[in-house]
Amino acid sequence: MKIPTGRRRVVAAVAAVTAVLLPSAVARAAEPPVPIQLLAINDFHGNLEPPAGGTGMVTTQGAGGKPVEVPAGGAAYLATHLKRARKQHSLTVSAGDNIGASPLLSAAYHDEPTIESLGLMGLRVSTVGNHEFDEGLVELKRMQEGGCHPQDGCAQAGRPFRGASFPYLAANVIETATGKPIFPPYVVRTAAPGVKIGFLGMTLKDTPADLEPAAAAGLRFLDExxxxRKYVPELRREGVEAIVLLLHQGGKAASQIYDYDCDAGGPGSGLSGPIVGLAEQLDPEIDLIVAGHTNQSHVCTIPDPGGARRLVTSTSSFTKMFTDITLPYDRQAGDFVRSGIRARNVIVTRDVPEDPDQAALIARWEKLIAPVANKVVGYIAKELRGRGSEALEKPLGKVIADAQLAAGKSQGARVAFVTPGAIRSDLVYENGGAVTYARVFAVQPFSTPMTTLDLTGAQIVTLLRQQFINQSRDMVLQVSEGFTYTVDTTKSGGDQVVASSIRLDGKALEPGRTYRVTANDYVASGGDNFTVMREGQNRVSNGTDTEALADYLQVRGPADDPVTEPADRITFRTP
Structure with missing residues (x-):
């Protein structure tokens, strides 16, 4: 059949275009994945300065498998490491708890220094964590939006607080007044030309259990x-297939060695706790879970609900590490190649130059707080480890319990109980054992009010048993002088507490007798699953935990008779 002249021109034109485009299409199909890099942090907690003592150590494996501690952390060192690690297509992200429970340098100025530091560091997106809510929703929104503090005003004359340069995400935190999330549930970032990544952000649904009631007022925390399941389809409708979940929830690592093989006994075998069950249930379209909250270091494979490989990462805490994650992006599929995702945790060593911008920021805030921070409150005979101790009964924990008992004695206290989560640092031996107020504040940064109340002997036994019931991490209470008992680790749950071994000032605890007990308000209100404390009667407030420790060191720790580590109070019976 003869083709008309006009149609022949069209056919020829189509053929010509096809000849040009076909090789290009083939080339695209064969194009290798684009390597996208995420640099992830979590649980920064305002640690601008290098964390002290054992709190600032990362455990590595030395010759013969012997654990070796490496000094790590500090914002100026972290910034340098991040700059050196960044590749062409890189984003820096956080799994929350950037602020809250912060040392004095940041806490004294309502964590404005930390928000400024993270912006300088290049943080692009963060989920909220439970500690973001420590001062309530209004203050958290100020962290995002900026403005001077409503009571304390502007921290620096002529330098109004601008708020975070990165967005906070809060998919599962609903403001009851509006019925909407307090911050966007997700954001989409372009990591390279044509490469769109969706970041979904959530905190643990049990966040209210970690807060004072007033801090959680007006908020609902939804199931993760x-x-x-609600927002992943929204992202996909927007044409986003590459999805990363920033989740402030965690688990317990099987090893304290920072780079242990989590999958040695099978995928995810080296991790336990809440994050495992969540990861097994979370939408299979999520390609990666960047976790936090429990301050554990791990890179683990936990299969998604469809059985596909999926990484769950976390980087310890306090600026000591970051996770370097490589995610191959297939342009044709518009998604990550899940099987090719790799991650490793990197120690923030202190053998690199300090980042000059961070160093200048820290120096500026240090100058402001110096008169308060550098005041000596007492002396210690040697380093007292708290958070930096792996022992269940911690050297500094015993001192803090003694300090709280001393503070409660005017209200008739016989014993004090301290939750290990309230111990945030160590007391380092320096300058002849001098302990400054800044060091005390780093140990007890919440300034939580204390309460002295009545508990029966039977209720105290229940309290001790609750240390080993429904706890996602080690939760052995630190106890004051004169209170002793035995834990039988060959048993399980609350049965580990040997009730007949409990002694107070050398005498057996009487189940029906009433005893005056001191604890901080968080524990006294049933925090950390110590629900029996809610039954306590005749409550009287007596100062804060921070004041109690400072006063104790001032009275009990003069230069010529410094505070020493007390004897152990808990006996652990092992096989």
């Missing part, structure tokens, strides 16, 4: 799995 159902929240992801």
């Amino acid at each position: 799995v159902s929240t992801a």
Whole structure:
């Protein structure tokens, strides 16, 4: 059949275009994945300066498998490491708890220094964590939006607080007044030309259990799995297939060695706790879970609900590490190649130059707080480890319990109980054992009010048993002088507490007798699953935990008779 002249021109034109485009299409199909890099942090907690003592150590494996501690952390060192690690297509992200429970340098100025530091560091997106809510929703929104503090005003004359340069995400935190998330549930970032990544952000649904009631007022915290099920399809409708979950929830690592093989006994075998069950249920379209909260270091494989490989990462805490994650992006599929995702945790060593911008920021804030921070409150005979101790009964924990007992004695206290989560640092031996107020504040940064109340002997036994019931991490209470008992680790749950071994000032605890007990308000209100404390009667407030420790060191720790580590109070019976 003869083709008309006009149609021949069209056919020829189509053929010509096809000849040009076909090789290009083939080339695209064969194009290798684009390597996208995420540099992830979590649980920064305002640690601008290098964390002290054992708190600032990362455990590595030395010759013969012997654990070796490496000094790590500090914002100026972290910034240098991040700059050196960044590749062409890189984003820096956080799994929350950037602020809250912060040392004095940041806490004294309502964590404005930390928000400024993270902006300088290049943080692009963060989820909220439970500690973001320590001062309530209004203050958290100020962290995002900026403005001077409503009571204390502007921290620096002529330098109004601008707020975070990165967005906070809060998919599962609903403001009851509006019925909407307090911050966006997700954001989409372009990591390279044509490469769109969706970041979904959530905190643990049990966040209210970690807060004072006033801090959680007006908020609802939703289930993580159902929240992801709602927003992942929204991202996909927007044409986003590459999805990363920033989740402030964690688990317990099987090893304290920072780079242990989590999958040695099978995928995810080296991790336990809440994050495992969540990861197994979270939407299979989520390609990566960047976790936090429990301050554990791990890179683990936990199969998604469809059985596909999926990484769950976390980087310890306090600026000591970051996770370097490589995610191959397939342009044709518009998604990550899940099987090719790799991650490793990197120690923030202190053998690199300090980042000059961070160093200048820290120096500026240090100058402001120096008169308060550098005041000597007492002396210690040697380093007292608290958070930096792996022992269940911690050297500094015993001193803090003694300090709280001393503070409560005017209200008739016989014993004090301290939750290990309230111990945030160590007391380092320096300058002849001098302990400054800044060091005390780093140990007890919450300034939580204390309460002395009545508990029966039977209720105290229940309290001790609750240390080993429904706890996602080690939760052995630190106890004051004169209170002793035995834990039988060959048993399980609350049965580990040997009730007949409990002694107070050398005498057996009487189940029906009433004893005056001191604890901080968080524990006294049933925090950390110590629910029996809610039954306590005749409550009387008596100062804060920070004041108690400072006063104790001032009275009990003069230069010529410094505070020493007390004897152990808890006996652990092992096989």
